[in-house]
Amino acid sequence: MPKITKRTVDGLKPKETDYFVWDDTLPGFGVRVMTTGRKTYIIQYRDTAGRTRRKRLGRHGTITPDEARTDARNMLSDAARGGNPAEETRRYKSSPTVSELCERFMSEYVPARCKQSTEKEYRRNVDLFIIPALGRMKVTDVTRSHVSELHHAHRDKPYQANRTLGVLSVMFNQAEVWGLREDGTNPCLHVRKYEEKKRERYLSSEELGRLGDTLRELELTGTESQAAMNALRLLILTGCRLGEIQTLKWEYVRGNIIYLPDSKTGAKRVYLGKGALEVLAGIEQLDGNPYVITGIKPGSHLTDMQKPWRRIRKEVGLEDVRIHDLRHTFASSAVGLGESLPMIGKLLGHTQQQTTQRYAHLADDPMQASADRVSSELGRLLGA
Numbered sequence: 001m002p003k004i005t006k007r008t009v010d011g012l013k014p015k016e017t018d019y020f021v022w023d024d025t026l027p028g029f030g031v032r033v034m035t036t037g038r039k040t041y042i043i044q045y046r047d048t049a050g051r052t053r054r055k056r057l058g059r060h061g062t063i064t065p066d067e068a069r070t071d072a073r074n075m076l077s078d079a080a081r082g083g084n085p086a087e088e089t090r091r092y093k094s095s096p097t098v099s100e101l102c103e104r105f106m107s108e109y110v111p112a113r114c115k116q117s118t119e120k121e122y123r124r125n126v127d128l129f130i131i132p133a134l135g136r137m138k139v140t141d142v143t144r145s146h147v148s149e150l151h152h153a154h155r156d157k158p159y160q161a162n163r164t165l166g167v168l169s170v171m172f173n174q175a176e177v178w179g180l181r182e183d184g185t186n187p188c189l190h191v192r193k194y195e196e197k198k199r200e201r202y203l204s205s206e207e208l209g210r211l212g213d214t215l216r217e218l219e220l221t222g223t224e225s226q227a228a229m230n231a232l233r234l235l236i237l238t239g240c241r242l243g244e245i246q247t248l249k250w251e252y253v254r255g256n257i258i259y260l261p262d263s264k265t266g267a268k269r270v271y272l273g274k275g276a277l278e279v280l281a282g283i284e285q286l287d288g289n290p291y292v293i294t295g296i297k298p299g300s301h302l303t304d305m306q307k308p309w310r311r312i313r314k315e316v317g318l319e320d321v322r323i324h325d326l327r328h329t330f331a332s333s334a335v336g337l338g339e340s341l342p343m344i345g346k347l348l349g350h351t352q353q354q355t356t357q358r359y360a361h362l363a364d365d366p367m368q369a370s371a372d373r374v375s376s377e378l379g380r381l382l383g384a
Contacts, residue, residue, distance in 0.1 A: 028043050040060065041072070043075050099136065150164065232312070
């Protein structure tokens with residue numbers, strides 16, 4: 001056939017077996033005619049190993065001969081330079097979806113690289129945000145615009161939007177390591193995070209007093225878990241994170257120091273003041289249970305602090321206070337008592353100075369109070 005055109009292809013009749021008709025003007029470009037009468041444009045070439053490869057371009061009637069010719073010319077040119085269009089199509093068809101990538105990421109990468117608390121947060125982001133939005137897409141098809149759209153969809157919650165972006169970025173970096181995307185094609189690149197306004201909520205002296213009174217009342221009535229109230233007191237008096245107190249074992253407590261074998265920032269020491277030591281001394285050690293904050297099941301620790309905390313804070317009138325704000329309260333109290341930021345960072349177990357720097361402005365309060373006292377006294381002497 002001199003040249004494949006619509007007229008010549010329309011004139012091809014089915015035979016007892018499939019057959020091929022090749023274009024004389026573009027070697028490697030042809031039409032496959034099936035016994036059913038279906039006609040498909042194809043290319044045929046040899047790969048770098050010398051094997052004959054064929055790739056389907058589209059059905060006659062769905063695409064025109066001119067469109068098929070243009071595609072054929074481009075692909076044959078690529079094959080001549082060492083490319084392999086048929087193999088690329090095979091790889092694309094066999095490439096995983098984002099949902100499949102998520103499951104591999106969560107089962108292979110995360111358990112080996114992340115702490116349990118981080119693993120839970122990753123799983124939450126994957127299940128609630130990433131899979132619903134991108135799960136059915138091929139990993140290779142996800143572009144920056146897709147990621148930007150997902151990030152933008154949660155702009156009303158900047159923290160959540162940024163955490164989801166962070167998980168996606170790590171996951172697509174790993175996709176490159178696994179050979180599922182070309183190097184340097186992470187679609188999260190250049191998607192700017194939203195500015196996050198750090199929450200600053202600290203309990204005042206009056207609020208701490210009310211909380212203490214409520215805890216004592218609840219102990220007398222027995223209407224709340226003693227383990228939960230022990231945990232709250234230790235959270236306030238040590239500045240520890242919730243997970244560190246929930247999973248605290250008696251073997252970690254040695255004298256006036258808690259030796260945590262693992263934490264968000266690795267192994268660390270927690271120095272116990274008199275108040276914390278008194279709370280620990282008042283907690284009964286149960287046989288067969290290694291934990292300080294015991295759970296309902298034998299040998300377990302308390303796993304749910306959110307429900308009792310919601311009940312307690314409502315009773316006190318502190319419904320805007322999160323459990324983590326108790327850690328901030330420890331830090332703000334330390335600043336108010338004149339402790340230096342480096343010292344507070346060590347007490348909290350911070351590994352980076354900028355993490356503690358968020359409390360720097362609180363140091364202005366006692367300094368301002370001191371300046372007011374001095375100024376007032378000097379003003380009195382001057383008769384101002």
